Amino acid sequence: MVLHVRRWLSEVWERLESLLTGEKPDESDLDLYVEVTLRAVVDAVVPETPELADELGPEHVPGGLAVGMEEFLVTFVDDLFQFGFPHVGTRGNLPLSAPLVEVLDAAADALVAHGDNEAEPDVERVVALLGPGDPPARRVRRVAGTFAKLSRRDRLRALGILDEFELRVAPFGHGLFEFDAGLVGQLVVGFAEMIYYSEWQGYDDFSLPPSERTHPNDPAAVQSWRQTGYPGVADGYAALRGYVGTDDSPLGAGDTWTDIDGRVSIVRESGSFRENDYDTTGYEEPYPE
Amino acid sequence: MVAAHYDVVVVGAGGDGPVAAWKLGEAGLSVLVLEAGPFYGNEQWPKPNEQPGAESSSSVDDLSGRLLDEQFTTRELEMIRKLVFGPADHERGFWLRKFPGDGAILQCAGVGGTTLHYTGCHPRAYPASIDEQPHWPVDYADLVPYYREIEAMCEVTPAPVTAKEELFFRGAAAAGWDLIDGLNVTEPGYRPQPNAIRQPDPRLHVDAGYDGDFTYPEVDGDTLALGSIAGHPFPRGAPYEEKAKRASNVSFVPAALRTGNVTVRPNAFVTSIETETAGNDHPEATGVRFRDTWSGRVESVDCEVLVLAAGAIETPRLWLNADLPKNEWVGRGMTIHFGDNVMGLWDAADLESSIGQDTVDQFQGQDIAARFDYPGLGMLQTVGTAPGIGAILGFGSSASGFAFENDPDDAPWDTLGRLAGSELKRLLSGYRRTLQVLVVSDDRPHRRNGVTVVPGVEDEHGPIPLVNYEPSTGDRQRRDRLAEIAAEILRAAGASHVHRSDSPPTALHVHSTMAMGKVVDEACEAYDVGRLFVADHSALANGVGGANPTNTGQALAARTADKIVERYFAG
Ligand SMILES: Cc1cc2nc3c(=O)[nH]c(=O)nc-3n(C[C@H](O)[C@H](O)[C@H](O)COP(=O)(O)OP(=O)(O)OC[C@H]3O[C@@H](n4cnc5c(N)ncnc54)[C@H](O)[C@@H]3O)c2cc1C
Numbered sequence: 068m069v070l071h072v073r074r075w076l077s078e079v080w081e082r083l084e085s086l087l088t089g090e091k092p093d094e095s096d097l098d099l100y101v102e103v104t105l106r107a108v109v110d111a112v113v114p115e116t117p118e119l120a121d122e123l124g125p126e127h128v129p130g131g132l133a134v135g136m137e138e139f140l141v142t143f144v145d146d147l148f149q150f151g152f153p154h155v156g157t158r159g160n161l162p163l164s165a166p167l168v169e170v171l172d173a174a175a176d177a178l179v180a181h182g183d184n185e186a187e188p189d190v191e192r193v194v195a196l197l198g199p200g201d202p203p204a205r206r207v208r209r210v211a212g213t214f215a216k217l218s219r220r221d222r223l224r225a226l227g228i229l230d231e232f233e234l235r236v237a238p239f240g241h242g243l244f245e246f247d248a249g250l251v252g253q254l255v256v257g258f259a260e261m262i263y264y265s266e267w268q269g270y271d272d273f274s275l276p277p278s279e280r281t282h283p284n285d286p287a288a289v290q291s292w293r294q295t296g297y298p299g300v301a302d303g304y305a306a307l308r309g310y311v312g313t314d315d316s317p318l319g320a321g322d323t324w325t326d327i328d329g330r331v332s333i334v335r336e337s338g339s340f341r342e343n344d345y346d347t348t349g350y351e352e353p354y355p356e
Numbered sequence: 357m358v359a360a361h362y363d364v365v366v367v368g369a370g371g372d373g374p375v376a377a378w379k380l381g382e383a384g385l386s387v388l389v390l391e392a393g394p395f396y397g398n399e400q401w402p403k404p405n406e407q408p409g410a411e412s413s414s415s416v417d418d419l420s421g422r423l424l425d426e427q428f429t430t431r432e433l434e435m436i437r438k439l440v441f442g443p444a445d446h447e448r449g450f451w452l453r454k455f456p457g458d459g460a461i462l463q464c465a466g467v468g469g470t471t472l473h474y475t476g477c478h479p480r481a482y483p484a485s486i487d488e489q490p491h492w493p494v495d496y497a498d499l500v501p502y503y504r505e506i507e508a509m510c511e512v513t514p515a516p517v518t519a520k521e522e523l524f525f526r527g528a529a530a531a532g533w534d535l536i537d538g539l540n541v542t543e544p545g546y547r548p549q550p551n552a553i554r555q556p557d558p559r560l561h562v563d564a565g566y567d568g569d570f571t572y573p574e575v576d577g578d579t580l581a582l583g584s585i586a587g588h589p590f591p592r593g594a595p596y597e598e599k600a601k602r603a604s605n606v607s608f609v610p611a612a613l614r615t616g617n618v619t620v621r622p623n624a625f626v627t628s629i630e631t632e633t634a635g636n637d638h639p640e641a642t643g644v645r646f647r648d649t650w651s652g653r654v655e656s657v658d659c660e661v662l663v664l665a666a667g668a669i670e671t672p673r674l675w676l677n678a679d680l681p682k683n684e685w686v687g688r689g690m691t692i693h694f695g696d697n698v699m700g701l702w703d704a705a706d707l708e709s710s711i712g713q714d715t716v717d718q719f720q721g722q723d724i725a726a727r728f729d730y731p732g733l734g735m736l737q738t739v740g741t742a743p744g745i746g747a748i749l750g751f752g753s754s755a756s757g758f759a760f761e762n763d764p765d766d767a768p769w770d771t772l773g774r775l776a777g778s779e780l781k782r783l784l785s786g787y788r789r790t791l792q793v794l795v796v797s798d799d800r801p802h803r804r805n806g807v808t809v810v811p812g813v814e815d816e817h818g819p820i821p822l823v824n825y826e827p828s829t830g831d832r833q834r835r836d837r838l839a840e841i842a843a844e845i846l847r848a849a850g851a852s853h854v855h856r857s858d859s860p861p862t863a864l865h866v867h868s869t870m871a872m873g874k875v876v877d878e879a880c881e882a883y884d885v886g887r888l889f890v891a892d893h894s895a896l897a898n899g900v901g902g903a904n905p906t907n908t909g910q911a912l913a914a915r916t917a918d919k920i921v922e923r924y925f926a927g
Contacts, residue, residue: 111776111777112776112777112780113776113777113780113781114777114778114781116777116778116781118778119778119781119782119785122782123782123785127781127785130781146447146449147449147450148449148450148451148452149442149443149448149449149450149451149452149815150452150815159448159816160447160448160449161449161452219777220760220777223758223760223776223777224758224761227757227758227761227774229458249456249457249458249459249860250458252458252753253458253459253460253752253753256458256752256753256774256776257458257460257747257748257752257753258748258752260744260747260748260751260752260776260780261432261433261436261744261745261747261748261752262433262744263744263747264742264743264744264746264747264784265431265432265433265742265743265744265745266431266432266433266434266744267433267744273434276403276405276406276446277405277406277427277434277438277446278403278405278406278426280434282429282431284431291743291784292743294781294784294785295743295784295785295787295788296715296785296787296788297719297742297743297787297788298719300429300430300431300581300583300586300742301570301581301582301719302569302570302571302579302581302590302591302592303560303570303575303579303580303581303590303591304518304560304570304579304580304581304720304721305559305560305561305562305564305565305566305567305580306518306519306560306562306580306717306720306721307516307517307518307556307558307560307561307562307580308516308517308518308519308521308522308561308562309516309517309561310514310516310517310548311514311517311525311535311547311548313535313537316535316537317537318514318535318537318547318548319514324563325522325712327522327525327526327529328526328529328530330535331525331529331535333517333522333525335561337513337514337516337555338514339513339514340514340537340538340539340547340550341537341538341539342504342538342539342540343537343538343539343540344540345483345496345538345540345541345542346542347483347484347487347488347496347542350484350488350542350731350732351732352732353732353733353833353834353837354732354733354829354830354833354834354837355830356800356828356829356830
């Protein structure tokens with residue numbers, strides 16, 4: 068088993084190295100390639116889920132693509148870290164989206180090479196994610212990489228094998244810079260989930276300076292808030308039940324609002340913690356090193 | 357204008373730096389605090405993320421609650437983007453650090469530092485972690501008077517109970533644990549958080565029928581709306597110093613400015629430490645160089661004593677990037693409270709019968725207001741989050757892969773791993789019936805863990821921190837045991853589904869990278885460099901047992917300030 072994993076990992080590693088130090092795809096197709104791949108990411112992480120309609124209601128069907136999250140993800144990822152080259156790129160930020168999607172394809176290729184995919188890669192999966200006004204299917208078929216062609220679950224499986232690698236990126240020709248491929252998973256799963264479930268969709272324009280942005284703070288403007296039942300930010304709630312108290316502790320006092328277990332209850336007024344004597348001589352390490 | 361010389365320069369206005377600045381200012385010393393990030397809620401910087409603003413602030417009259425209200429919108433994505441460690445300029449990304457796996461370091465830049473994010477939980481260290489573990493050269497008893505001083509300044513009181521805390525307490529009691537009511541914790545049990553957040557206005561009791569605004573002066577104190585991680589400006593409308601959360605920008609910065617001896621210069625990233633070696637081989641700190649993050653201009657300032665308080669990643673980075681003597685423990689022995697997330701999902705009817713309402717509504721009440729302590733293992737705490745932060749902290753990553761790949765079998769949780777796709781959407785559709793418990797373990801200092809730098813991998817402030825973290829077997833066992841206890845408590849509280857994330861190492865609490873007894877002496881002065889003190893969480897000798905660290909970091913910084921006066925400015 069260990070050997071099996073190790074061989075698999077070393078295959079991904081070789082693929083990564085050749086990809087990242089080798090030729091980049093044709094510039095004119097690069098943007099489309101990035102977008103198509105991130106579309107496949109969004110489709111795997113926060114998919115459209117018709118199967119939830121009966122169980123939970125129709126508002127739970129649309130996913131990240133219905134709100135155009137893939138486009139925001141590109142700018143978000145490209146602006147997320149700055150790396151001290153104030154004269155290059157946007158304010159010295161590190162444009163990570165292109166290397167990121169190449170890494171996703173490297174991982175997908177390794178998954179397939181090892182036969183750990185549950186379904187065959189199929190370019191029609193990519194085409195199925197196109198909507199009206201998108202570039203022609205022919206161009207999309209040409210740029211789509213392996214990652215986008217995988218089934219949703221296989222895309223997630225491919226992400227799962229990235230954590231153990233060191234990646235080398237060459238930002239602005241300043242020499243190779245290494246970072247951990249786990250960052251890729253963090254960006255396309257963790258950050259993607261945070262963006263989707265946050266207030267993001269409600270902004271008129273997130274790229275405006277903070278003092279000029281407007282947000283209606285209304286679930287009507289944020290699909291994910293309708294799916295979670297989160298009501299938006301609030302200034303306060305009249306939600307106080309009281310303070311923890313017992314008959315023989317100074318923690319709380321006053322009328323009992325509710326009983327917890329016969330000894331401890333929730334009472335009206337707060338008391339304070341005790342400045343108690345302490346004795347650690349009986350301390351035993353639960354798990355000695 | 358910032359002067360060319362001060363008695364003391366403090367690097368970093370985070371959780372602990374302002375404590376030292378306040379005490380030193382009170383002692384009559386002239387103090388300059390250099391902070392890499394912006395100064396929110398200050399008239400000198402009306403648009404701190406958009407314009408460079410003024411150079412420095414020395415007066416409490418500059419502080420503005422109105423500006424805090426404007427700048428701290430509590431919208432989660434916007435506030436993470438504003439507060440996480442990076443330059444003030446909103447068009448520029450975070451400062452990059454390298455961290456293993458798909459974990460992350462969560463720290464803030466700005467006056468207040470990471471306490472801008474923090475949830476105000478101010479327990480003391482577990483006495484045994486100081487007196488019985490082998491790391492500390494001082495006794496718990498040495499810290500107690502300083503705890504009292506800090507707790508008074510931060511107005512620490514028992515946290516209020518709303519629905520989610522009642523649910524947790526019911527589970528903890530039903531699982532057989534006792535209530536703790538003391539400040540010095542030696543036995544396992546549950547209790548309300550000792551929080552540095554003013555208690556809510558009594559009129560906000562569920563029975564009181566309050567239907568007014570949640571703004572000052574109609575209400576005073578906390579308003580029981582989630583928002584600590586997103587800045588917490590409540591109650592809105594209140595003057596700066598009447599904000600309920602006593603983060604260090606609200607508690608210690610005004611106190612420091614009020615001494616009349618302290619100047620704060622934000623947007624100033626310190627990049628090197630100046631020393632002189634006179635007579636013997638022992639270098640002494642004489643000042644720093646720093647870079648203005650808006651203009652890029654580099655300046656320098658001299659001092660009699662230098663205090664590093666840049667946090668447990670940047671303090672060792674600064675040492676390593678300066679031309680200082682090698683010490684094999686600089687940057688090493690990092691503890692991060694190797695954590696995990698365990699959540700419960702309830703059926704509406706079960707909630708109705710236990711807490712009298714069919715939702716938990718984790719967005720009501722203080723973010724973190726209930727806890728479970730277990731000296732020797734660490735702690736658990738309930739966490740209310742808005743859905744986005746909840747997703748990234750609780751579900752977005754795992755060391756066990758995706759939940760669909762795991763069959764937890766007879767484990768105490770029903771599902772294990774990272775969530776995405778329809779599983780994620782299904783679980784989050786129950787957001788209002790979910791309660792998340794954060795597992796915080798007492799991981800121990802190991803030399804392999806910590807911060808290094810290599811030439812070449814650098815940003816505009818020099819080589820960036822490369823952070824390594826690999827828990828030991830004992831660290832894992834402590835965390836696993838706590839995760840089981842969390843699952844038992846949630847189950848005993850009636851949860852119908854329990855999920856464990858098995859989160860990768862994620863650093864919300866970072867300590868012990870310049871440890872007392874290893875890099876600094878008992879007064880927190882560096883063994884190898886005179887007149888150089890450390891007053892942030894990096895000086896902690898271990899992870900204080902797994903309790904939230906800020907009370908201890910601040911207590912130690914207060915003690916260090918007294919030692920500085922004793923050693924260099926007495927008489
Ligand atoms: C979401 C979250 C919730 C938390 N909740 C709690 C809680 O409830 N209770 C608790 O005890 N702890 C909590 N913590 C942890 C707590 O906030 C930190 O442990 C604490 O703030 C650390 O204090 P510090 O002074 O060591 O570092 P920091 O607060 O990080 O301060 C360091 C400061 O130095 C500045 N700086 C860094 N490098 C330089 C440089 N080179 N030049 C100038 N300035 C520099 C930084 O910008 C920063 O302002 C939480 C953390 C997070 C992320």
